[in-house]
Amino acid sequence: MKISRFLFALGLSLIISAGGHAFSKTEETYENAHNCYVDLKADPEARKLRQSWEKCIDLFERVARQDRRIESGADAKFSLGKLYEELAENSKNQSDWLKAAKEYESFARQYSRNSKADDAYFGAGKIYWLRLNDKANSKRCFSRVVKFYKKGDKAAEANKYLAALETGILPKDADAVSQAGSIQEAVTIVIDPGHGGKDAGAIGPKGTEEKDVTLSLSKKLAEQIKNDIKGAKVFLTRGNDATLTLDDRVKFANKKRADLFISIHANAAVSKKQRGVQTYFLNNASDDAARRLAAQENRNSGRKASDLEKIISTMIQNASTEESRILAKSVHHRLVKDLSGKYSGVADQKVRSAMFYVLVGVKCPSILVETSYVSNPKEEARLNNKDYQATIAKAVAKGLDEHLKSKKSLAINL
Ligand SMILES: [Zn+2]
Known part of the structure; x- marks a missing residue:
């Protein structure tokens, strides 16, 4: 394990010194991961099989592990949260929901300055509460959004959820969060x-x-x-x-x-x-x-x-x-x-x-x-x-x- 890591590090430095072709190997893997996902979306039969999801997840994991410092590494890591979330929607499996929340959190910790970090904590907070009924972890995630991403577009919503966690009643406009993440005033x-x-x-x-x-x-x-x-x-x-x-x-x-x-x-x-x-x-x-x-x-x-x-x-x-x-x-x-x-x-x-x-x-x-x-x-x-x-x-x-x-x-x- 250590040797392969060393060899990998060596290989990486060689690629970097080669200039223009830096990271070409890992970019290719990201393309594979993405293609795997697109194929999965297009195939309803495959989507029913856990192994099809795991195949794509595995590819994204590889990119996330390798490319920590460049953009596709962050993209891959965030995508893992989304993939587990979609898998969970299909499988209705608690452990998939948990993995989705964990991946989001792990992304947010690792890429705390990424513009999606607050979205990831926010997503994890919702999954903990609404899917796993884990209010303590939900509260922890929403609090992070409020504390560390005050100026982000999720701060106000996270505040509402924190208040709602106290009363146990979902925010009235919880549904007004569009898929793009912004608040809609009127339909x-x-x-x-x-x-x-x-x-x-x-x-x-x-x-x-x-x-x-x-x-x-x-x-x-x-x-x-x-x-x-x-x-x-x-x-x-x-x-x-x-x-x-x-x-x-x-x-x-x-x-x-x-x-x-x-x-x-x-x-x-x-x-x-x-x-x-x-x-x-x-x-x-x-x-x-x-x-x-x-x-x-x-x-x-x-x-x-x-x-x-x-x-x-x-x-x-x-x-x-x-x-x-x-x-x-x-x-x-x-x-x-x-x-x-x-x-x-x-x-x-x-x-x-x-x-x-x-x-x-x-x-x-x-x-x-x-x-x-x-x-x-x-x-x-x-x-x-x-x-x-x-x-x-x-x-x-x-x-x-x-x-x-x-x-x-x-x-x-x-
Ligand atoms: Zn017609």
């Missing part, structure tokens, strides 16, 4: 009326164009949300018969820093008998969406995103997938229930996951609602009816509201 909802302009979407037997129905529904929905959800900011990707690319819609949502994104459509099928409500969420696990997202970011930014940025971006996307699924269920359930209460023969076409390009790249929970079938004569007539439209708008707004409320009471997102 921002972006509604996307499907199609528009040159793209009419589906066309019904009587000539109803999907693009008109989606615009009218979306406008009603926007009003309903403003009415029902206190302080909500609502934006439409289009307010008239404009032609928008999918990319325009995604960019708009991200620019508005949307917390929730909902794309409104009307379905069509070859059979005129096909009817009902269907809600989709993006499943990037069924595709290599994560990889594409990373590639897209590289193209758009004009510079190579750091590996950590790529990983974090992948994680944000993944976290949104889970919330998107929950959001889809909440909206769908409400929509089917409320429509069925007023109209006959409303079919529940279930919540499904699919690769919708409009949802890829939207950095928040996103769903797509196929409100009814414009290809079905009865539903086409209903879609043109003001009361039917109002019922849909009310139900969707209620589903959104219910989702936001249940999220608030859980408050377990890191």
Whole structure:
């Protein structure tokens, strides 16, 4: 062991003296670790196996051990906390949660001046309390954030958690911590009326164009949300018969820093008998969406995103997938229930996951609602009816509201 360390140290000094190629060996390992993670994210079957996670963890551990002084060492170390956390989400295993907390702490101790050190202590504090019910260690971590990172973006939140630890009641706005770590004051909802302009979407037997129905529904929905959800900011990707690319819609949502994104459509099928409500969420696990997202970011930014940025971006996307699924269920359930209460023969076409390009790249929970079938004569007539439209708008707004409320009471997102 000692000899190999000595040889390693010798090798390192030789590499350093070689100048430009310094650390090339370890950078390559970091690339491997990162690729291992990206592959894992793209493979739902592999994610169910502990050994797949352990393989990636092992690679990150190797980088973390070797590159203590350079950036990828810190990146790898922080990533280990994230990886254990994701593994724990899958395994529901207490010892994985404990490892996640320990890795975060270990990162923060080792890289105490790194800009992510306070995030790591904060993350560990939440895991200790919310996942392991270990208040003493939780308190210790939150106290460190407050004491040593006073000016950091986590200090105020850590203070709230410290106070909450005393009372045993979770902070009211614990859920308002976005995945990027900042506090959101009000929820921002972006509604996307499907199609528009040159793209009419589906066309019904009587000539109803999907693009008109989606615009009218979306406008009603926007009003309903403003009415029902206190302080909500609502934006439409289009307010008239404009032609928008999918990319325009995604960019708009991200620019508005949307917390929730909902794309409104009307379905069509070859059979005129096909009817009902269907809600989709993006499943990037069924595709290599994560990889594409990373590639897209590289193209758009004009510079190579750091590996950590790529990983974090992948994680944000993944976290949104889970919330998107929950959001889809909440909206769908409400929509089917409320429509069925007023109209006959409303079919529940279930919540499904699919690769919708409009949802890829939207950095928040996103769903797509196929409100009814414009290809079905009865539903086409209903879609043109003001009361039917109002019922849909009310139900969707209620589903959104219910989702936001249940999220608030859980408050377990890191
Ligand atoms: Zn459509």
